[in-house]
Amino acid sequence: MSIRLPSFRRRFRVACQLLLLVAPVIASKTPVFAGEPQWVEVRSPHFSVVTDAGEKRGREVAMRFEQMRAVFGSLMTKVNVNLPVPLQIVAFRNTKELRQVAPLFNGKPIQVAGLFQQGEDRSFITLDMSVENPWQVVFHEYAHQLLNGNLKMAPDPWFQEGFAEYFSSIEVDGKEAQVGKVPNDEYVILRQTGMMRISDLFRVQQDSKTYNENGDHRSTFYAESGILVHYLYDSQLILKVGAYFDLIQQQHVPQEDAIQKAFGMSSQQLDKALRDYVFSGHYRYYKLAAPAGLSERSFAAAPITPTTASAVIADIHLHTIDYHDQALGEFQEILKSDPNNAAACRGLGYAYLQKQDFSHAAEYFNRASQLDSKDPRVHYYNALLMMRERGSSVDIAAMAKEVEASIALDPTFADSYALLAFAQSSSGDSAKALITMQKALAISPRNENYLFNLANLYLVNRQPDQAIATLQLLNVGSNPELAARVSALIEQAQQFAETMKQGGPNGQKVMIVRSAQTAQSSPAPTTSPTHSAPAEFLQGTLTVADCSAPPSVVLTVVSKERTWKMKVADRDHLILIGADEFSCSWNKKKVAINYRETAEGEGSVSSLEMQ
Numbered sequence: 001m002s003i004r005l006p007s008f009r010r011r012f013r014v015a016c017q018l019l020l021l022v023a024p025v026i027a028s029k030t031p032v033f034a035g036e037p038q039w040v041e042v043r044s045p046h047f048s049v050v051t052d053a054g055e056k057r058g059r060e061v062a063m064r065f066e067q068m069r070a071v072f073g074s075l076m077t078k079v080n081v082n083l084p085v086p087l088q089i090v091a092f093r094n095t096k097e098l099r100q101v102a103p104l105f106n107g108k109p110i111q112v113a114g115l116f117q118q119g120e121d122r123s124f125i126t127l128d129m130s131v132e133n134p135w136q137v138v139f140h141e142y143a144h145q146l147l148n149g150n151l152k153m154a155p156d157p158w159f160q161e162g163f164a165e166y167f168s169s170i171e172v173d174g175k176e177a178q179v180g181k182v183p184n185d186e187y188v189i190l191r192q193t194g195m196m197r198i199s200d201l202f203r204v205q206q207d208s209k210t211y212n213e214n215g216d217h218r219s220t221f222y223a224e225s226g227i228l229v230h231y232l233y234d235s236q237l238i239l240k241v242g243a244y245f246d247l248i249q250q251q252h253v254p255q256e257d258a259i260q261k262a263f264g265m266s267s268q269q270l271d272k273a274l275r276d277y278v279f280s281g282h283y284r285y286y287k288l289a290a291p292a293g294l295s296e297r298s299f300a301a302a303p304i305t306p307t308t309a310s311a312v313i314a315d316i317h318l319h320t321i322d323y324h325d326q327a328l329g330e331f332q333e334i335l336k337s338d339p340n341n342a343a344a345c346r347g348l349g350y351a352y353l354q355k356q357d358f359s360h361a362a363e364y365f366n367r368a369s370q371l372d373s374k375d376p377r378v379h380y381y382n383a384l385l386m387m388r389e390r391g392s393s394v395d396i397a398a399m400a401k402e403v404e405a406s407i408a409l410d411p412t413f414a415d416s417y418a419l420l421a422f423a424q425s426s427s428g429d430s431a432k433a434l435i436t437m438q439k440a441l442a443i444s445p446r447n448e449n450y451l452f453n454l455a456n457l458y459l460v461n462r463q464p465d466q467a468i469a470t471l472q473l474l475n476v477g478s479n480p481e482l483a484a485r486v487s488a489l490i491e492q493a494q495q496f497a498e499t500m501k502q503g504g505p506n507g508q509k510v511m512i513v514r515s516a517q518t519a520q521s522s523p524a525p526t527t528s529p530t531h532s533a534p535a536e537f538l539q540g541t542l543t544v545a546d547c548s549a550p551p552s553v554v555l556t557v558v559s560k561e562r563t564w565k566m567k568v569a570d571r572d573h574l575i576l577i578g579a580d581e582f583s584c585s586w587n588k589k590k591v592a593i594n595y596r597e598t599a600e601g602e603g604s605v606s607s608l609e610m611q
Contacts, residue, residue, distance in 0.1 A: 037093060039309040043300045050312050051091035053129040059296040061091045061127065066294050067172040072146060082149035084414045084444035085119065090312060091127045098128040100313060104322040116141030119319035140168035152445045153245055154475040157211055158201050158225040165226030180285040182230055189223040190278050196224055199267045202255060231277045234284045237263060307334050311343035318351055327351055342371035346378050353381065358389040376409035380416050396427045414443035418450055430460040448474060448482060455489060464497040492606060499537060542591045547584035557591065566595055568605045576608055
């Protein structure tokens with residue numbers, strides 16, 4: 001049934017705003033295309049659609065995604081809607097062509113109407129325009145991406161999946177959007193398989209069998225998560241979700257108590273209310289006016305060559321595990337017939353970069369740059385290549401120049417800002433690096449590496465309280481390695497804060513942060529050592545690094561005519577400042593050390609700064 005309630009619409013919008021929720025999201029050979037289709041690219045304000053289904057259908061697809069994005073922004077009351085990774089949409093004219101990129105099962109492509117393929121540098125949505133409704137699957141995954149880009153908290157899987165299910169069924173036409181229709185299969189699944197208890201549903205995590213293994217339990221989990229989000233919206237309880245996650249994640253209240261406090265009922269009462277809702281067969285959906293000011297006629301459209309279209313498909317293959325190995329050959333075949341294809345040069349360079357074949361990667365990135373100097377991905381890849389190939393000897397100025405060019409051409413890609421922050425930090429401009437990393441997080445607020453590196457940068461800027469607050473935002477429950485890293489860094493930040501209060505020896509302040517890239521790529525010890533001695537600080541000259549008993553190291557440090565033996569428990573997990581990696585060949589190096597005294601003239605190193 002359709003109920004139009006203007007006053008509830010306002011509350012609906014406020015609920016989304018206060019919870020920081022996103023709103024509906026509606027919206028070895030070269031590939032062979034049957035019948036020599038005519039390929040066209042349609043560019044709207046926020047999307048690129050490559051299609052062989054005709055310009056009209058391409059404009060339709062672009063319009064559908066623009067409408068969905070605008071409805072999302074309206075319900076979020078957000079001017080800017082973030083998508084952490086650039087998105088390419090490919091709309092195939094028939095099922096046969098979509099099968100070129102479909103996942104494989106027993107060596108054969110599975111039957112799908114649409115796909116969402118996520119990558120670190122590029123994501124792809126592919127559609128079969130010959131089927132009646134290719135949208136629901138891709139909009140479910142698109143909703144996840146919008147959650148990642150616009151939601152600061154990290155909700156449990158039941159809410160993430162339920163939210164995506166709720167908005168994947170949104171319908172938009174030229175005049176209005178219909179939000180919140182319940183798919184019939186959710187009713188069927190729950191009536192046939194039964195329902196999970198709310199307490200069990202809320203305990204499911206990303207590493208749970210229920211979440212990962214195919215079967216009735218997984219189907220029930222998805223269906224019940226979706227219907228629960230419908231119930232929360234229809235019962236005007238959606239505001240309570242934020243309170244629930246705050247109680248669980250920040251205040252560490254037991255689950256049953258958190259349910260009672262947040263929703264005003266016990267888990268058993270919520271079980272009954274949801275069961276009654278499901279078996280009543282009644283739900284609400286809401287009609288919202290379609291966003292104004294969008295016109296398909298304003299979108300730019302231009303034909304593209306078959307080889308350029310083939311390069312797009314090869315790029316999808318490069319980002320897909322089932323086809324990754326054949327992508328390199330596809331790019332090579334394209335360049336045999338079209339040596340000046342910039343997209344194929346870029347793709348082949350990235351393929352070589354992933355294989356750590358740096359010389360070939362540089363060759364093809366250089367060719368791509370000469371063919372298309374306005375491609376932001378090429379500038380980003382060049383910077384990434386410099387860092388991976390040259391390590392600590394990277395030309396920071398040249399690397400920063402490439403990343404800045406990428407950002408100027410595409411200011412919406414979060415990882416470009418993270419890479420620039422690394423360059424700025426490595427060059428000694430930690431204040432600017434902090435601002436740049438905050439920009440990366442503004443686009444991708446739930447990225448764990450960004451949060452961890454931001455905490456490091458707060459420390460380098462002598463802001464330990466902000467570092468601790470940032471680290472506490474990380475959801476480490478299902479990641480023991482990350483939990484150990486966070487715990488260790490919080491301990492260091494607390495020591496730093498205490499030392500700052502005391503002023504440190506000779507008024508010196510302590511810096512205990514390693515570079516952004518080191519923090520991102522190095523694991524931490526599985527346990528944190530227990531110390532009883534107070535944290536101390538000294539500056540001096542490192543004369544010997546004895547690495548004869550790896551992974552431990554004994555540093556000989558001369559400070560004020562006194563010689564210290566400083567032990568590093570694990571050089572690979574040392575908090576290191578001013579260098580990308582530890583070197584056993586260091587001598588006559590000025591250093592600053594945080595340590596705890598273990599005996600006369602001996603200490604256990606917490607962090608090492610190369611000065």
